[in-house]
Amino acid sequence: MSQPLLEVRNLRTYLNSGGRTVKAVDDVSFSIPKGETFCLVGESGSGKSISALSVIRLLPQGIASHPGGEILFNGQDILKLPEDALRGIRGSQIAMIFQEPMTSLNPVFSVGEQITEALQLHHPTMSDEEALERALLALEQVQIPKARERFRDYPHQLSGGQRQRVMIAMALACEPDLLIADEPTTALDVTVQAEILRLLRQLQDDTGMSTLFITHDFGVVAQMAQQVGVMQQGKLVEVGSTAQVLRHPQHAYTQQLLAAVPENLVRNPGGRNPSPALPLSGKGARGDGTSSYSSPDKGRLGGVSSPALLSIRNLNVWFPIKKGLLRRTVDHVRAVDDVSLDIPKGQIVALVGESGCGKTTLGRAVLQLEKPTSGSIQLHGQELTGLSARELRPLRPKMQIAFQDPQSSLNPRLLVETTLTEPLKAHGIGVNQEERIERAAQILDDMQLPRDALWRYPHEFSGGQRQRIGLARALVLNPEFIVCDEITSALDVSVQAEILQLLLKIRDEHNLTLLFITHNIGVVEYLSDQTMVMYKGKIVERGATAEVCGNPQEDYTQKLLSAVPRLLFN
Amino acid sequence: MTDMTAHTVSRETFFRRVWRAIWPRIGVKLGFAWVGLLVFMGVFAPFLANSMPLLMSKGGHISAPVLEYLTVEDVFVLAVFALVVVLAWLRLSGGKRVLLFLAGTLVAAVLANLLVKPPAVKIYDDFRTPVYTEADWRMMPPVPYAPTDYLRDYPEHGLEQPLKATDGRFHLMGTEENGADVFSRMIHASRIALSIGLIATSISMVIGVVLGGLMGYFSGVVDMIGMRLVEIFEAIPTLFLLLTFVAFFGRSLYMMMIIIGVTSWSGYARYIRAEFLKLRKQEFVQAAVASGLPLSSILFRHMLPNGVAPLLVAASFGVASAILAEATLSFLGLGLVGEPSWGQMLDQAVKSSTFNWWMAAFPGGAIFFTVFAYNLIGEAFRDAIDPKLSRNAGVGS
Numbered sequence: 001m002s003q004p005l006l007e008v009r010n011l012r013t014y015l016n017s018g019g020r021t022v023k024a025v026d027d028v029s030f031s032i033p034k035g036e037t038f039c040l041v042g043e044s045g046s047g048k049s050i051s052a053l054s055v056i057r058l059l060p061q062g063i064a065s066h067p068g069g070e071i072l073f074n075g076q077d078i079l080k081l082p083e084d085a086l087r088g089i090r091g092s093q094i095a096m097i098f099q100e101p102m103t104s105l106n107p108v109f110s111v112g113e114q115i116t117e118a119l120q121l122h123h124p125t126m127s128d129e130e131a132l133e134r135a136l137l138a139l140e141q142v143q144i145p146k147a148r149e150r151f152r153d154y155p156h157q158l159s160g161g162q163r164q165r166v167m168i169a170m171a172l173a174c175e176p177d178l179l180i181a182d183e184p185t186t187a188l189d190v191t192v193q194a195e196i197l198r199l200l201r202q203l204q205d206d207t208g209m210s211t212l213f214i215t216h217d218f219g220v221v222a223q224m225a226q227q228v229g230v231m232q233q234g235k236l237v238e239v240g241s242t243a244q245v246l247r248h249p250q251h252a253y254t255q256q257l258l259a260a261v262p263e264n265l266v267r268n269p270g271g272r273n274p275s276p277a278l279p280l281s282g283k284g285a286r287g288d289g290t291s292s293y294s295s296p297d298k299g300r301l302g303g304v305s306s307p308a309l310l311s312i313r314n315l316n317v318w319f320p321i322k323k324g325l326l327r328r329t330v331d332h333v334r335a336v337d338d339v340s341l342d343i344p345k346g347q348i349v350a351l352v353g354e355s356g357c358g359k360t361t362l363g364r365a366v367l368q369l370e371k372p373t374s375g376s377i378q379l380h381g382q383e384l385t386g387l388s389a390r391e392l393r394p395l396r397p398k399m400q401i402a403f404q405d406p407q408s409s410l411n412p413r414l415l416v417e418t419t420l421t422e423p424l425k426a427h428g429i430g431v432n433q434e435e436r437i438e439r440a441a442q443i444l445d446d447m448q449l450p451r452d453a454l455w456r457y458p459h460e461f462s463g464g465q466r467q468r469i470g471l472a473r474a475l476v477l478n479p480e481f482i483v484c485d486e487i488t489s490a491l492d493v494s495v496q497a498e499i500l501q502l503l504l505k506i507r508d509e510h511n512l513t514l515l516f517i518t519h520n521i522g523v524v525e526y527l528s529d530q531t532m533v534m535y536k537g538k539i540v541e542r543g544a545t546a547e548v549c550g551n552p553q554e555d556y557t558q559k560l561l562s563a564v565p566r567l568l569f570n
Numbered sequence: 571m572t573d574m575t576a577h578t579v580s581r582e583t584f585f586r587r588v589w590r591a592i593w594p595r596i597g598v599k600l601g602f603a604w605v606g607l608l609v610f611m612g613v614f615a616p617f618l619a620n621s622m623p624l625l626m627s628k629g630g631h632i633s634a635p636v637l638e639y640l641t642v643e644d645v646f647v648l649a650v651f652a653l654v655v656v657l658a659w660l661r662l663s664g665g666k667r668v669l670l671f672l673a674g675t676l677v678a679a680v681l682a683n684l685l686v687k688p689p690a691v692k693i694y695d696d697f698r699t700p701v702y703t704e705a706d707w708r709m710m711p712p713v714p715y716a717p718t719d720y721l722r723d724y725p726e727h728g729l730e731q732p733l734k735a736t737d738g739r740f741h742l743m744g745t746e747e748n749g750a751d752v753f754s755r756m757i758h759a760s761r762i763a764l765s766i767g768l769i770a771t772s773i774s775m776v777i778g779v780v781l782g783g784l785m786g787y788f789s790g791v792v793d794m795i796g797m798r799l800v801e802i803f804e805a806i807p808t809l810f811l812l813l814t815f816v817a818f819f820g821r822s823l824y825m826m827m828i829i830i831g832v833t834s835w836s837g838y839a840r841y842i843r844a845e846f847l848k849l850r851k852q853e854f855v856q857a858a859v860a861s862g863l864p865l866s867s868i869l870f871r872h873m874l875p876n877g878v879a880p881l882l883v884a885a886s887f888g889v890a891s892a893i894l895a896e897a898t899l900s901f902l903g904l905g906l907v908g909e910p911s912w913g914q915m916l917d918q919a920v921k922s923s924t925f926n927w928w929m930a931a932f933p934g935g936a937i938f939f940t941v942f943a944y945n946l947i948g949e950a951f952r953d954a955i956d957p958k959l960s961r962n963a964g965v966g967s
Contacts, residue, residue, distance in 0.1 A: 369856050
């Protein structure tokens with residue numbers, strides 16, 4: 001404990017491109033004792049990944065420079081080492097795992113070959129048999145079932161979680177002293193994430209290595225780290241023990257970030273929930289926090305009397321699997337499998353599930369963007385399935401959709417003004433263009449965007465602003481019902497909090513009904529009145545959010561909820 | 571914080587960004603310079619190389635014989651050029667520009683055919699008789715020889731090396747075997763090279779975009795049939811089809827343009843189909859569908875402008891290959907008869923008994939540089955549009 005394994009002192013990393021210099025890492029100092037985990041946490045662009053890459057000097061040399069600081073690893077300054085000495089350290093003493101399990105493995109080599117290659121690179125004297133044994137051992141260590149059989153598998157034959165396990169096996173095969181994990185679970189489902197995090201903790205106990213863990217998720221921080229550092233715009237604004245930082249954040253930015261975590265958000269639209277919930281005063285805890293949903297007017301929302309705005313009966317959306325020369329349909333992927341549900345007017349219904357469970361397909365099928373295989377969808381009692389595009393057009397303004405990806409959800413070639421007024425024009429709303437522009441401007445006001453945003457192109461806006469414009473486009477036709485498909489998933493937590501609060505506000509102002517599709521349980525608990533849990537194309541559990549999240553009945557829901565990394569610890 | 575407004579980002583459209591990325595490249599500058607020179611020569615050919623005076627004054631009467639002898643094609647080309655200049659100068663949206671251009675071209679074609687009546691007979695020797703030479707003053711074109719002026723009034727004519735004529739004539743690039751000025755022929759041939767490249771490519775682009783767009787948007791059965799059609803057209807050897815048509819129906823520039831256009835659209839269709847298949851699932855297109863926008867708007871406003879970028883690349887290479895196809899045909903002796911083209915001049919160079927370097931070097935060089943210029947431009951577009959490379963080229967920043 002006396003001598004830290006890694007000590008970063010006043011590190012500066014500047015990135016130069018096109019004559020501009022960005023201070024990506026600015027005077028950052030931290031240290032990692034042997035056997036401990038240090039978490040760097042921050043929002044996108046805060047410099048946390050750049051800091052990690054600086055530690056093993058993996059940044060492109062022409063662009064990155066280190067004008068100051070030192071990185072002491074086992075007492076030697078990495079910034080001063082020559083390239084070939086570094087190569088001896090990388091992989092064997094400091095190993096790294098990355099975010100994207102799809103692309104960080106080489107697709108043309110089997111996983112076994114990739115591990116043995118890494119081994120023999122660092123231990124040139126190792127025989128083939130020994131390398132093979134060590135590789136197998138590593139695969140078993142990361143708990144890949146039937147490691148010997150999977151040894152000859154190629155990356156595409158493995159699931160995302162298994163690929164990440166292989167990455168970890170590769171990193172650990174050479175028994176490094178320090179593991180750098182750059183958002184290793186961000187691309188994974190929450191249940192898989194829980195398994196990987198458990199594995200990492202267990203491996204750390206077994207091998208006694210230290211970990212530098214990069215993440216944006218405070219829940220993960222709470223589970224993994226002994227020490228945590230909060231980064232903002234290249235600066236380390238707060239460092240301390242995890243319990244200290246999460247419970248009693250000192251810096252304003254840390255407080256702001258923690259307050260924006262959905263578990264800590266205060267749901268108080270129109271004085272509906274008067275109980276003040278301070279960040280991490282114990283109120284955000286599970287079971288306890290859910291009590292805020294059983295406020296008196298819950299009865300109105302969850303009441304039996306509210307008529308269903310949208311009702312779905314026995315909906316199937318199957319995608320054919322075609323094989324052979326004649327492209328015969330041999331089987332179907334049952335993306336949505338015999339789903340029936342009602343969405344009452346004025347409620348926010350959350351549809352929650354892991355990737356590939358069919359929740360997005362269901363959302364699109366509701367809007368007839370995906371043709372259902374069978375079943376019925378009724379809006380105000382009017383059947384939507386089987387209608388032609390022409391017959392659907394007059395119904396379109398009533399139901400809208402907002403999407404996940406801020407990059408692709410707006411047409412990059414059109415002014416925001418065109419994006420917002422074109423649907424109005426198509427439906428003959430507004431006497432002339434001026435009136436339509438005025439309507440669009442009002443919606444932008446609602447979205448808390450400046451009016452001159454009308455005359456800009458989408459690439460001029462940040463991700464959060466683009467999501468607001470996407471919502472504005474959905475709102476401009478004055479719909480009754482909006483499908484929100486993971487609209488906050490690509491956003492930083494503070495921006496997500498703003499969007500969620502905005503969503504509650506416009507729900508009340510416009511008397512909207514929302515189908516909110518997400519994989520984020522925290523968001524569900526904060527936002528929704530009712531929750532439906534979807535698994536393999538079926539809805540496995542449904543009910544009032546407080547019920548489902550507080551007292552899950554089904555095995556899958558229990559597994560899903562227990563996998564969510566919570567801020568609460570001990 | 572992260573929600574900072576990007577007010578500093580300049581407001582520019584995608585094409586302007588692409589343009590900014592490719593323009594600094596020296597190859598692009600050279601490519602556009604060469605094509606610009608060809609356009610200038612092609613449009614103003616009758617004023618640059620002609621046997622008749624541009625302006626002359628005789629007995630107080632000023633006349634412009636060049637204008638009197640302008641052909642229908644000359645007038646049409648000039649009118650289209652003027653239209654392009656005016657449209658480039660006006661601030662209009664892309665769609666309006668295209669519509670106005672098409673309408674203007676149609677009007678120009680009709681008017682030129684109705685109104686322009688050049689004299690039926692053109693005897694170039696006459697312009698060197700006292701009727702024209704003994705004027706008060708006159709202004710001749712820079713190259714005072716028409717491309718089909720065989721200098722029959724000179725006792726010695728025929729193959730002459732550049733700058734070797736003895737009787738006061740000046741031939742920068744020499745003369746061909748019939749005595750016509752090679753430089754003049756080069757200038758007039760640039761019009762053919764340009765027009766065949768542009769028109770054949772336009773035809774194939776229109777066919778390719780319409781069919782590829784339908785295939786990509788509707789997919790399913792439409793896509794299946796469309797792709798089979800693409801495969802059929804890809805199997806047709808353009809050159810041999812051209813040879814067959816020339817053998818049966820005689821030689822015509824327009825027929826060549828149409829055949830090259832009709833047979834080479836498959837590449838464009840493939841590009842657009844792939845783009846549309848990708849775009850169809852994009853969220854902004856789905857949002858447009860969900861908003862109940864009409865199909866024409868979804869296709870032409872939301873999908874086409876976002877999918878057209880790869881076509882720019884293909885089109886520049888397509889122009890080059892159309893020019894080569896025409897040159898090949900002319901070189902085989904199946905090109906146009908009356909008018910000069912670069913390929914046909916190369917053919918002349920090969921057919922003469924002795925090797926006359928100026929007959930081969932100038933048209934050969936012109937073909938080479940033109941194809942090279944279009945390839946340079948296409949290459950630059952490809953680099954600028956490729957998202958991976960564009961970041962380095964500074965498009966994104």
